Amino acid sequence: MLNPRGAVHGLKEYHPPLGNREGLRLDFNENTVGCSPRVLKKLREITADQLARYPDRDPAEKIAAKHLGIEHEEILLTNGTDEAIHLICETYLEPGDEAIVVVPTFSMYEIYAGATGAKVVAIPAGENFSFPTETVLARINQRTRLIAIANPNNPTGTLVSQLELIRIAQAASQAALLVDEAYFEFCGESLVPQWRDVPNIFVSRTFSKAYGLAGLRIGVLMGNATQMQWVRRVSSPYNLNEAALQCLPEALADQDYVRTYVEETIRGREKLEKELQSSGVRYWPSRANFVLLHLGEKNADFIRLMRELGILVRDRSADPGCKDCVRITVGTAAQNEQLFVGLHVVFEQLGIREKAIK
Numbered sequence: 001m002l003n004p005r006g007a008v009h010g011l012k013e014y015h016p017p018l019g020n021r022e023g024l025r026l027d028f029n030e031n032t033v034g035c036s037p038r039v040l041k042k043l044r045e046i047t048a049d050q051l052a053r054y055p056d057r058d059p060a061e062k063i064a065a066k067h068l069g070i071e072h073e074e075i076l077l078t079n080g081t082d083e084a085i086h087l088i089c090e091t092y093l094e095p096g097d098e099a100i101v102v103v104p105t106f107s108m109y110e111i112y113a114g115a116t117g118a119k120v121v122a123i124p125a126g127e128n129f130s131f132p133t134e135t136v137l138a139r140i141n142q143r144t145r146l147i148a149i150a151n152p153n154n155p156t157g158t159l160v161s162q163l164e165l166i167r168i169a170q171a172a173s174q175a176a177l178l179v180d181e182a183y184f185e186f187c188g189e190s191l192v193p194q195w196r197d198v199p200n201i202f203v204s205r206t207f208s209k210a211y212g213l214a215g216l217r218i219g220v221l222m223g224n225a226t227q228m229q230w231v232r233r234v235s236s237p238y239n240l241n242e243a244a245l246q247c248l249p250e251a252l253a254d255q256d257y258v259r260t261y262v263e264e265t266i267r268g269r270e271k272l273e274k275e276l277q278s279s280g281v282r283y284w285p286s287r288a289n290f291v292l293l294h295l296g297e298k299n300a301d302f303i304r305l306m307r308e309l310g311i312l313v314r315d316r317s318a319d320p321g322c323k324d325c326v327r328i329t330v331g332t333a334a335q336n337e338q339l340f341v342g343l344h345v346v347f348e349q350l351g352i353r354e355k356a357i358k
Helices: 037-045 048-052 058-068 080-092 108-115 133-139 162-171 225-234 242-253 255-278 296-308 333-350
Strands: 075-078 098-103 119-124 144-150 176-180 201-206 219-223 282-284 290-294 325-329
Touching: 037 242, 048 242, 058 075, 058 219, 058 242, 075 080, 075 225, 080 108, 080 144, 080 176, 080 201, 080 219, 080 225, 098 108, 098 133, 108 119, 108 144, 119 133, 133 162, 144 162, 162 176, 162 201, 219 225, 242 255, 255 282, 255 290, 255 333, 296 325, 296 333
Parallel strands: 098 119, 098 144, 144 176, 176 201
Antiparallel strands: 075 219, 201 219, 282 290, 290 325
16 A cells, blocks of 8 residues: 655645635735736736746746845745745755744644654744744754744734844754745835845745735745755746746836735725724734734634625634634725624624723
């Protein structure tokens, strides 16, 4: 009988709860208006001849590097952030190594690290999901080969300071520090290009969020040029499809479109937090395009009633420390008005009254 490696036996299965997603989709942190019209125009222009050839990543990679203000040797375009995480794990982890993650966080860190046979060391976040820097530093040892940190973090929206991240990287010089900046555009703080001073730092980003390209699966991994040479050895030369490579330059060129969406999202995030505060609902201030809130025993009913109103939100109860929590993606001004109407209706049904939070 054919059996997988022992490490695979122990992996958790990840099944995104897609199902029927008809309605206002505020459950997956996606861009709620879609990509730039320039991207759609480029998609329509792609020819049969272009699709018949293997894709060349290099031209789009050079454009992305220039946009990000780094060298071509410091960048690798990836099939979403997921592949960036996978490549780092495959490059640096072996059975017996240790990978540190602070939970709750993006589940793919544990899945890809665990698949290599490495031991995943999950450290609980501090009070109010604060980042436990001292605990992480104390847990680093010679077996530590990867530390993965989402910044801002998903699902909490919390942010770790650049000084703390650099301190951790310097304390674990034998390990890769992967800083996942999937929500960078909504907070504006980045470690790019700190690897020039601390060469074990890697930064990943995605074009699925602010750029609205989730369906094209395109991301970027950045780091020290020498280290990136090793990562490239693990990567497939044809990891991205032609449509993604054709569309990325158009998406990057339309910064006005991205800037407008991000500014509207940040205003909406602030308004959502005020709405929750006025209703006395516990939430955690966010630096991303979503807000995590706690509804206790009313959480399941809240999700169900919102769905009945055609508004989809994400149950995060299965995440460590997130029992009875729900995450809501911020939409456009018009979408948020629909959300706020729904919140008032459902809060009334659940007996959550507007009050001044103490």
